Amino acid sequence: MRNKSPSFYGGISFRLAVIGIVLAFVVSFVMSSFQVYIDYKAQSRQLDILIDQVVEVATPPAARAVHTLDEELALEVASGLLSYDSIDNVAIRDERGDTLAQVKRQTPIAHTNNWLSRVIAGESFVHTSPLRVEEFEQSGSLVFSVDKGQALASFYERSEVSLLVGAVRNLILVLFLFIAFYFILTKPLVRLSQEINAIDPDRPGVNRLTPLESHRGDELGTVISSVNQLLDVVELSLAKRRAIELALRKSEEHLRQIVDSLPVLIGARNLDGYYLFANRMLANTLGYSAEQMHQMPVKQLLSRSTQDVDALLHNDRRVICDGEEIDLEEEGFIAADGSQRFLQTHMMPLDYYDEKVCLIVSVDVTERKKAQAKMEHMAHHDALTGLANRLQLVERLEHEATRARRHGYYGAVLFIDLDKFKNINDSLGHPVGDRVLQQVAARLQSAVRREDLVARLSGDEFVVVLTVLDRDIELAGLRAGEISEKIRKLVSAPVHCQEMELRVSCSVGIAIYPDKDNGVHELLRYADTAMYQVKEKGRDAIEFFNQEMANKVSRQLVMEGDLHHAIELEQFELYYQPKLNVQTGELVGAEALLRWHHPDKGAISPMEFIPVLEASGLILQVGQWVIEQACLQLECWGKLGLWRPGMRLSVNISPRQFRRQRFADDVVATLARFELPPDSLDMEVTEGIVIQHVDETIETMTALQNHGVSFSLDDFGTGYSSISYLKRLPVSSLKIDKSFVGDITVDRSDRVLVETIITMGRLLDLELVAEGVEHEEQLDILKEYGCQFYQGYYCSPAVNADAFRFFLDRGAQ
Incomplete structure (x- = not known):
């Protein structure tokens, strides 16, 4: 609002004039008064001199008059004193105070300065002078009154003129000063004020x-x-x-847009429990506008959103009053639409304009929490069937075993494996197999109680943990057997999928817990061992784990440890069994056989340690070592000229070794490291290898065949013998299993089978090798049927490299 122009009486010129007049009058009055005072003092001194002169003249006659009591003289003296205009009353008194003579002016002299004389000196004063005679003491007194107004009349006249002239002079001076101030200062200032006001x-x-x-x-x-x-x-x-300000407004608007666009809930609450600020995400989540949130207390705003508003306000006070920063990892929140949210909140103090508030930044972690829950569920459950996985199985089984041991009751672990499920996957595809697994999982869950656990380990393997069966181990085992049989029947029921009726059976191994101090993994292994016993007996049955199985498992574990040491300490050795021509007896090659010489237990049969190598996976490392040792020996014999052209050294290849992805590449790399006689290495594979993934098998065999490796089909006739795949495989020879050769002299069926195999091999242009020939009668029959080669104890058992050199030397001769 603009200021109004000041009035004349409020202007500087008027105030300066007033101050000037006052100051001028004061100064003039002070100076005039001082001058009057000086003049007054001078006149007062002259008056005193005059009185002294009057007293000096009148005292002698007055004294004589008193002394002589001469009244006439006294009257004469008194009358004489009235001749002075300033004396208006005279009295002469004797020593006793009696008036001897007194004279008083009858008509006082008028003068115009009474006011001034009264102000300065008063109207009059009385002077008393003692009367003495020289030889006597005081004898009387002369008393007369003096009129100061008359005595100082000239002084008063001068003073009045001086004061009046000073006042007029000062008034004129002030007037000129006022005019000068007005034109020189006031008028320009007034215009300046008006311009400033405009x-x-x-x-x-x-x-x-x-x-x-x-x-x-x-x-x-x-x-x-x-x-x-x-x-x-x-x-x-x-x-x-x-x-x-424009930039700030734009910046503030941009910041507001950014804050409103952030996918987080941002607000500022004061100590009174009101929102001073809320971004769009927070307002939308609560279902209010920002303006409504400013006007409603937090208790009303969040009454439906949080369970404990008082705790929230308490946290606000801690932040605002104590300056704390609070992190809430997870707080439940109900949005305006009624959905359950989970927020991760950080609270910190903030100076917001003229007060301190609590700034709240909340991130909606609902999806992350759901994802975590899903991940946690996935971490403990099988993705296909929704059953518990191995991790949850181990945790739950540990808990149940501990609880059973503490409370003295028994439970059971059922290890379930579907029989020939691989045929469904291979023939109908994995989607159909997955559907079958889901149906089996549902049946398993329906067969047990809610407190029991059903888990899927991998592939077609399931585990069921039965809890609280009975305090008596025999009754608990009986109950476990009943449930297992129920499961077996449920699983065996037809599964309808894609208008097909599929049937699967299962093998169930049962282990009772708690069993001594065995842990979870031992329990699972025991149940797994019992299940494999079912597999060996023909599948589709149940089997309890017993002590013999435990001893077998224990022996396998001990042997597995010994096999690790055997690899590290190089306890393995290759033995060689000669392979001879049936007609001529000529040496045509050998089969390399793995032997293990234990330092304490001596020679251990391959029938014992080969299955353990297979089960533990050590067969991969040992199988590669066998190939390398065979190549090294072939290189040595070749350089010595003992390995003649056409001779072949056969090595056995395990199914697990053959199916390894880099098998062919590793063999080729090994062949490149040695200088082998041409076409001297032969690999023996079983029918179990070639029947699975025939195309991949043929590809691997062909790749190695291109590098001079030949293949023999070992134990022919004991597996899934089929001419349909035999004619496709790049094999050069068939090996007749010794189980047929052993009874060839006494069993007509074996003779027919051997004759059939030999005939079929010759028709397919394959070499025939008979294993396990121990008697001359067996050799004669083989010779009669047309078998080309044989090996067995009739010629020689497998011997070490030094002993086998005898056969090589004899063959060279």
Whole structure:
């Protein structure tokens, strides 16, 4: 709001004039008074001299008159004193105070200065002078009154003129000062005030103060110039401020847009429990507008959203009053749409304008929590069937075993494997197999109680943990057997999938817990061992784990440890069994056989340690070692000239070794490291290897055949013998299993089978090798049927490399 122009009486000139007049009068009065005072003192001294002279003249006659009591003389003296205009009453008294003579002026002299005399000296005063005679003491007194107004009349007249002249002079001076102040200062200041009042505060640069020619070089001109410069500076500052404010508004708007666009809930609450700020995400989540949130207390806003508003307000007080920062890892929250949310909140103090508030930044972690829950579920459950996985199985079984041991009851672990399930996957595809697994999982869950656990380990293997069966182990075993049989029947029921009726059976191994101090993994292994016993007996049955199985498992574990040491300490050795021509007896090659010489137990049969190598996976490492040792020996015999062209050394390849992805590449790399006689290495594979993934098998065999490796089909006739795949396989020979050769002399069926195999091999242009020939009668029959080669104890058992050199030397001769 602009200021109004000041009135004349409120102006500087009027106030200066008033002050000037007052000061002038005061100064003039003080100076005049001082001058009057000095003059008064001078007149007072002259009056005193006059009185002294009167006393000096009148005292002698008055004294004589008193002394002589001469009243006439006394009257004469008193009358004489009235001749002085300033004396108006005279009395002469004797020593006793009696008046001897007294004279008083009858008509007082009028004068015009009574007021001034009364102010300065008073109207009159009485003077008393003692009367003495030289030889006597005081004898009387002369008393007379003096009229100061009359005595100082000339002084008063001068003083009045002086005071009046001073007052008039000062008045004229003040008037001139007033006029001068008005034109020199007041009038320019009034115009300057009007111009300043006319300046627009929002646009100070539009109007300027008009310079005064008469004041160009004085202070007022400097003030006008400075004010104009100040207006320029203010105009520039305002322009900069407007630009800054515009930028700040834009920045604030952008920040507000950013804050409103953030996928987090941001708000600021004060100590009174009101939201001073809320972004769009928070407002939308609560179902209110930002304006509504400013007007409603938190207790009303969040009454449906949080369970404990008082705790929330308590946290606000901690942040605002104590300056703490609080992190809430997870808090439940109900959105306006009624959905359950989970927030991760950080609370911190913030100076918001003129008060301290609590800034709340919350991130919606609902999806992350769901993802974590899903991940946790996935971590403990099988993705296909929804059953517990191995991790949850181990945790739950540990808990149940501990609880059973503490409370003295028994439970059971059922290890379930589907029989020939691989045929469904291979023939109908994995989607159908997955559907079958889901149906089996549902049946297993329906067969047990809610407190029992059903888990899927891998592939077609399931485990059921039965809890709290009975306190008697025999009754608990009986109950476990009943449930297992129920499961077996349920699993064996037809599965309808894609208009097909599929049937699967299962083998169930049962282990009772708790069993001594055995852990979870031992229990699973025991149940697994019992299940494999079912597999060996023909499948589709149940089997309890017994002590013999435990001893067998224990022996296998001990042997597995010994096999690790055997590899590290190089306890393995290759033995070689000669392979001879049936007709001529000529040496045509050998079969390399793995032998293990234990330092304490001596020679261990391959029938014992080969299955353990297979089960433990050590067969991969040992199988590669066998190939390398065979190649090394062939290289040595070749350089010595003992390995003649056409001879072949056969090595056995395990199914697990053959199916390894880099098998062919590793064999080729091994062949490249040695200088072997041409076409000297032969690999014996079983029918179990070739019947699975025939195309991949043929590809691997062909790749190795291109590097001079030949293949023999070992134990032919004991497995899934089929001419349909035999004609496709790149094999060069068939090996007749010794189980057929052993009874060939006494069993007509074996003779028919052997004759059939030999005939079929010759028709397919394959070499025939008979294993396990121990008698001459067996050799004669083989010779009669047309078998080309044989090996067995009739010629020689497998011997070490040094002993086999005898056969090589004899063959060379």
